[in-house]
Each structure stands twice: as C-alpha cells, then as structure tokens.
Amino acid sequence: MGFGGYVVRRLLLVVPTLIGVTIISFALTHLLPGNPALVKAGPLATPEVVQEIERSMGLDRPLPVQYWRYVSGLLHGDLGESASTGRPVLEDFRQRIPATLELTLASLLVAVGIGVPLGVLSAVHRDSVLDHVSRVLGVGGVAMPSFWTGLLLLYVFFYLLGVAPPPLGRLAADVTPPPRLTGLTVLDAALAGHGGALLSALHHLMLPALTLGFAVMAPLTRMVRATMLEILESDYVKAAWAAGLPRRRVVYGDALRNALIPVITVLGVIFGFLMAGNVVVEMVYAWPGLGHYAVTALVTKDPGPIQSFVLFVAVMYVFVNLAVDLLYGLADPRIRLR
Amino acid sequence: MHWRRLTANRLSFAALCALLVVVAAALLAPWVAPYDPDETDAAAALSSVSLHHPLGTDLYGRDQLSRLVHAARVDLLVALSATAVALGLGSTLGALAGYRGGWVDQLLMRAVDAVMAFPAFILAMGVTAALGNSTANVVAAIAITHVPIYTRLIRGEMLKVREMEYAEAARTVGNRPRQIVLVHLLPNCMPPLVVQATLAMGFAILTVAALSFIGLGIQPPQSEWGQMTAEGAGYVVSGEWWLVLFPGLAIMATVLAFNLIGDTLRDVLDPRMRGVR
DSSP: OOHHHHHHHHHHHHHHHHHHHHHHHHIIIIISSSOHHHHHHOTTOOHHHHHHHHHHTTTTSOHHHHHHHHHHHHHTTOOOBOTTTOSBHHHHHHHHHHHHHHHHHHHHHHHHHHHHHHHHHHHHTTTSHHHHHHHHHHHHHHHSOHHHHHHHHHIIIIIISOOSOOSSSSSOTTSOOOOOSSSOHHHHHHHTTOHHHHHHHHHHHHHHHHHHHHHHHHHHHHHHHHHHHHHHTSHHHHHHHHTTOOHHHIIIIIIHHHHHHHHHHHHHHHHHHHHHHHHHHHHHHTOOSHHHHHHHHHHTTOOHHHHHHHHHHHHHHHHHHHHHHHHHHHHOGGGGGO | OHHHHHHHHHHHHHHHHHHHHHHHHHHTHHHHOSSOTTOOOGGGTTOOSOSSSTTOBOTTOOBHHHHHHHHHHHHHHHHHHHHHHHHHHHHHHHHHHHHHOHHHHHHHHHHHHHHHTSOHHHHHHHHHHHHOSOHHHHHHHHHHHHHHHHHHHHHHHHHHHHTSHHHHHHHHTTOOHHHIIIIIIGGGGHHHHHHHHHHHHHHHHHHHHHHHHTTSSSOTTSOOHHHHHHHHHTTGGGTOTHHHHHHHHHHHHHHHHHHHHHHHHHHHHOGGGTTTO
16 A cells, blocks of 8 residues: 555544544533533522523533534634633643743653663663663653652752752743743744843753653663664674674664664654653643643632643644654555555 | 573562562551651651651651551552552453444444543543542542553453354353353453553552642542652752652652562563563
8 A cells, every 4th residue: 555545544543533532521521520610600609690601601502512512612722711810721822832842842852862872772782781771760760750850850959959940930030031932942042142041941941851851761762772672683684794794884774773663653652751741840840831831720720721731632642643653654664554 | 591580580579579568558557657647746847857757757747657658558549449440441341342343342442542542641630620639530530541451452352362262162052242251251361451450550650649749639638649749849949858759769669569560470471572671
C-alpha cells in the first residue's frame, strides 16, 4: 500500500477517537454530580433558581441534544466561561499556552539532549559503568514523583547553593518583561535583544525544565538503549563489521540512524508524560501555564477550566499520536501494511 | 551472565523486603507509630530529625513518622482497590470482547480507544474533579484509567487461546461459553495479567500521590504521601527539608519495589523475555 492510502486510513481513525473523547468529556462536564447549573447558581440558590438556570443552559433537553450543542460549541471555540476570572476559558488558555509550551519544549530538549546520547552510549558500551548508571536512572526515574524531584532540586539549588531563583514564575520581579511576540519569554527576550530579561527567563526556566526533563528521560533512554542493542546484534551490522568497515561509522552511522526510528513511537507516550508532568511541575514552581491555571481554578470551586484543560490535552494527544504514526509510516514503510 | 542474574535476584529480593516493610507498617500503623498522627504539639513545631521525632515534625508539631506510617495505609489501600476494580472490570470486558467478537468487540474497543486517548493522569484529574474529592472517587478515577490495559490484554490473549485445541475440546464436549471462558481460557491468561497488575500498583501509587499533591486526591487531615509532600512544599525554600524528603522517599521506594517485582515476575513467567533487557 502507498503512503497516501496509509495516511487516509490513519486520518479516518481519528474521527471515532475524537467522538469518543468528546463523549467522555461531555459526561465529565454534564452528567456527573458537578452540575454546571448548581455551580453557576452558587450554594445559596433555591431549587427554583437552579431549575431556571438549568433551562437557560439547556440542561433540561434530551442528552443527545445537549451533546450536540456541546460539540458544536466546541467547534466554535466555546470552552465555557471561567467563574474565577470571569472570562471565556479559551481566552485564558490563549494567554497561558505559551508558558506551558515553553516549559514543554525546554524539558523535551533536556530529555532528548541527555536521554538519547545516554541510551546510545550505554548500548554501545554495554555493562560499562555508564550503562549501569543509565539503568539505575531509568529504573529510579520512573519511580520518582516529579513534584518531589522538583522540590529536592529547589532545596539544593535555591536554599543550599543559592544559584536558582525562588519558585515564583517566569521572570524576576525587578525585570521588565520583554514585549510579547510569541509568548515564549526566552524567545521574546532574545528577539527584543533584552539581555537581562533573557538571562532571567533562562534562570527561571532552568529548574522546571530539568525536573520535567528528568521525568520523561527514563522511558526515552530505555527505548534508545533497547533498540540500539537490537540493531547492534542485527545481521547487517554484523555484515558491516565483517566487511571491515570502521567501527565508528557502523555504530554512529547506519546503526544509530536505524535505532532512532522506533524512538519516534515513544514521542507520543512522552507527550502524555509531559502534559501530566506539566501540571505538577507548574504547581511546584508557580509557573503560570495551563495546568497551574486549571488546578488553581478548581481551588475556587470552578470546575470549568479543568475539564476544558482535560479535553484540550486529550485532543492534542490524539493529534500528536497521529503525527507520530504518520512520521513512523514515513520512516518505516513496513508499518503501512498493518 | 551469572553475575547479572544474581544481582537481578538480589534486587528483587530487596524489593520484596522493602515492600513487606511498607505493608507491615501499613497494617500495624496504630501500633508501630510512636504518636497519634493527628496529635499536635506546639512546643515541638517544625523540629528537625531527632530521637523524639525520627522524621521531624510539621508546623503543628505533628510527628512525621506517625503520619507517614498511617499514610501508607491509604496509599496502599487506594492503589490495591483501584487495581482490583480495574482488573475485574477490565478482564471481564476483555473476555467478552475477545470471545464474542462482532459488534460487542467493536463497541468495547472503540470505548477503550476513547479512554486511552487521554493521558492517564489527565483523565484521572478530570474524573476526580467531576466526582469530587473523596477516597472512593480517587479509586474510581484511577480504576477507569487502568481498565483499558486489562481489556486489551485479555482480549488479545482470548483471541489467541480461543483457537487452541483445548478450547476446541472444551466446546466439543458441550461446555457453555461462560464456562469455557472462566474455567478453561481465563486461567491461561493469568501470567501477563499478574505482571501487569503488579506494575499498575506502582502507577496507581504515583497517581494518588500526584492527585493529592495538587489538592485533588486524599484530603487532610487524613495523611497521604503526596499530600504530606504538598504540605511540606512551602517549607523547602526556608530549609525544612524533612517535610518533603521522607514522604517522597516512601513513594519512590514503594513504586520502585512494585516495578522491580513486576519486572522479575515478567522474566519468570515469560521466559522468552529473559536476557532481552
């Protein structure tokens, strides 16, 4: 089958998944005890008032009708309103997405920058000290809750060594924020040529990115090591040895290139980890992103943002997995036949 | 090779011991805890590690060791209940889908896909936020996110064993479908199920802790490891390290133990996997 057919088939699979996702999200917002009318009416409302609000919100209509309204609202970008900020959730999201994106990208950079070389080197030098270190990190890394690593890093680098800033957001209080272009503070500061802001932004990004990067590094390293080992044992690599090709070229040329293909598949899983980790790490460092916003809204008994956040992440996750599958199909033609 | 097998065994032995200590502490909490976990003592507030308070005290002077030991009960109980519920529900649905096939299978698998379209922790957040904070709801939230794993696993195994000769034989002698599935097929799906459930315990503990850390899980005054860490989080910047270090260590040790035991079980139950890692 050609790549085109594979793309179409894979794209079609997205439709039932998205329907399923919206049904679950609908169930979470409309069916469960957290009745939106009750929330909107407040604790002191009489049953009549609640009923009136239910009618005005269309909650007295049959479920399929409600679901349809919900989905068409979503398609028009209606994620509901936040009771705590009094603004549309979508607008609040737009404001906070860059912070989450910046943290996610920086963590991915940390995880890939350390995880991939570590995995490759521990496969090439199997059973060396480095290999043992990477395995301990791999086993330990998945067992450490990221809020804990974050707090430990904070204790060491902020309290003991004094080299990290206090966990209070993205910039030091006395630094003027750079003009907002992309919303990524590091990038904005660099574009504005604002050296002080750039340094402060990187300084504040350091520990959160390290925490989150460490959390997702373990599965990545494991995967790279395992595929690299498998490939180093394969016939064509053995043939290359036998033909007398230089070791360096075999290992870091052909073998590495082929080992990195399956790694694409973990990117989907890693994205899921990153989104989950984001919530917790944003709470530890008061990082003003989506997760922080959603959880803080909940403290004020406002369940809207958190459910929109859950839906938003799930939809992103569906498309990330789609992209991963398509990339994988592109890199490895055998996949298209499945 | 010998050396590595030996360390693997030694490691899993250590993991088993660690787990036994945690379980014993949880079961015997009221007897091994030196203090009442809720007993406040203003004079001893925020005191560091000492002979009187081996793991220090918090702002209210509550003994951290006692709180930690009582928290073990909650963490293990929630993880165990969530795993049991998910295992029961998931394997029933999986057996149904795998043995029946047809539209039942299609419908169940689409539902499973939809649940798996959410990153597990994010869905658990949504479910607890919708149901409200309570221990039972945390169990439900974690169970929901774990059900698909077992459904897929059992369905796959079912498809495999359904065609085997002993299944054929059981059908031929006139057994009812339910009997075939329960008596003849399910027991043969057990090994991967046991491995999965062990690893899931680790995940479940991490999830309870993280949910409680962000305020969505177990509520105070009941102590729970993640929630204890959250209470101590504010003191890290002023140097009261013991409030955060110990609950985190408890989480890590327990999760690590479950993971190592799960890995060893996999090696033992599925010899083909031996030596791969």
